[in-house]
Amino acid sequence: MTPTLTGRVQTRTLVTTAVSFPIALAVTPFVPNPAQEPLLDRLETTAGLLAVFLLIGLCWEALYQFLQRRRWDEDWPSILGLITFGSEALALWFVAHALDLLPGSTDWSSPARSPFLWLMGTTWVATWLVMQGPLRVVWPRWRLEGGRFLGRLVSG
């Protein structure tokens, strides 16, 4: 699937809300919990993380589209959708701390690191897998229209 900017924005918004968010909530009870926080607090943190993830994600998409336009065939291979987890997770780690969503310091040894990586990692991979196939079944036109759920690439 080769996205356009509109397609990227629509995909990021809809997929984060309808796919990543439920997955993240479902995963939350199973991630490591060294601080022994109650489940409700942890779910709240997850929801906050995902909201921030979506907002930063829209900026990422603009950058990705800029880079994609510079690739010779203007395509975005699906493996890039996996490896960009590194940069996105790192940015989210810092922003979430700045917003006090995550406790402690941004240091690599922070006890929040492991739960954060487990949560975001599993959510990311599961979302990526959904986008590699099942999403096309639910919304067949998505891959034809450059990642749009609404509207068309070429009118008429």
Next chain:
Amino acid sequence: MTTIEIAPGTEPTFVPPQLAPRAACPAGHAALGAHVQDCPRCGRFLRTSAVVSAGGETERRTKRFVSIGGGMGSFALVDLLRISGLGVDDIDVISPLAHPDERFRHLATSSRIAGSDPLRSDSMSRIDNPWGFPSYALTEARRHRKLRPLLQVLGEPLVSEFYNPPLDVVRDGLRREERRISWPRMRLDAIATSITVRPDGRYEVRSVRPDGRTIVTDCDDVHVALGYPGIRFSDELRAWRAAHPNDRRFVNAYEPHGHVYERLEREGGTVLVRGAGIVASRVLQSLVEVRDRATEPVVIEHATRSWVDEDRNTRNRRRTGNGVRYQAFTYPKAAGGGSLRQWAGDDDDGARLKAIGGTTTAYRKQWNKALERGARAGWYLRRHAQVTGVRASDHSPNGALLLDLRDLDSNGTNGSVVSMPVTAMIDCTGLDARAGQHELISGIFLDGLAQANGLGRLRTDARFRVNRSGAGSDGTGGGALFASGAMTLGGPLAPVDSYWGMMHAAWDIADALGEAGHLQPLGAMRSVRQWTRWMRGVAP
């Protein structure tokens, strides 16, 4: 293995006897070939003689939808229409082809693609599954219980070459889907001869059966996907065949030409290959394999009229080497559904399409390594040259062909002419893309049912409509004539002549039928339900 006699005056024996009788090309050359073959005199697709002499009884039938062609373009669409709710009895597929890939497979195997060889297509562009999931790579991985296809598709094109489905994987998927949607029951073994609009806004399609009977099908909507009208014979090949009708020392790569390889392997010799596309690459691979096996020396000359040192394309600069352009698919990936699709689709005269098109071949390490090896050892010679004449050195079929070869400079001119004796010559000059060569299309052009686009093919709108019938006086009708596949190049979608393009066109046409109220659009819930039926192999 069938062998071929190339002595003058004898018929070539590569035509199996059961396929031999009564065929002619539209130009009137009588031929031996079957309907999936092409005229050995001019390259045009053969038809049975019944069409030439139609005049038997007429049978009338009424359907909702008719698809003409019965190849991959028809299949992609009819599959989706069946999934969207049309029944077996609602559809006529007018086609001389027993299977949707019969013609495609004939051209592929003739041009040396074996069953296990990769095609120039990607993993998610499935001709037998409108969702593209599970992809060809996933299906192949499951069937052969190996991870390689999945790892390849995961790493493409950054750490691995693009995954391409093998010919046999495509065929097996098609056979399964043909059974599932009851394709044989929808197929009408006939050749369509005309399309007309009736006063009530419905369409009427006339076709002729092999026994000469005429069938008239009246229907709401019609779809035309005829593919290429034949093989593109170069002027030299045409002249050669007119002078030596049975001599197969000079062939087009899309003609069955196994005898060339057999003879080279047996006796050695020099072969000249013309062309810079992917068929030339595949033919060269076969020749290298033959050379490696042969006991006598084999020399491979490769000549092209064009020589690309640097791609000057303003939008997409493709990798070049050895005088050719490299590109994994016929168009850059984004032309199928990304920014390039939008960019090219906004242009009406096809200039942008031309800018991202052109002759290219895929960069495959295996191919390039073999040719480098040959260039170093001196048995592969790459030339920027034009063949200006082909002569027989003497009347012996085992004698050499004498080629007049003009070396070209970077401007494509000048150069001295040398005479070169070769054992055989293989033209990889592609397929005939002139839509008007199809009698049916030429007829609808004449009747004003269709217009030609900037490339001389069928002009379509964004939903692949060629014509709208308009409603009849009673308010019914209001159907459309659609087209997809190779004959629609020049419109809003660049890779129309690909699995992706045919599948894309199928979705667009289904949408148009939905808007006209002729089909219930496939919503998310129904799509999921239908997909589970696909997975279980249950009829839609």
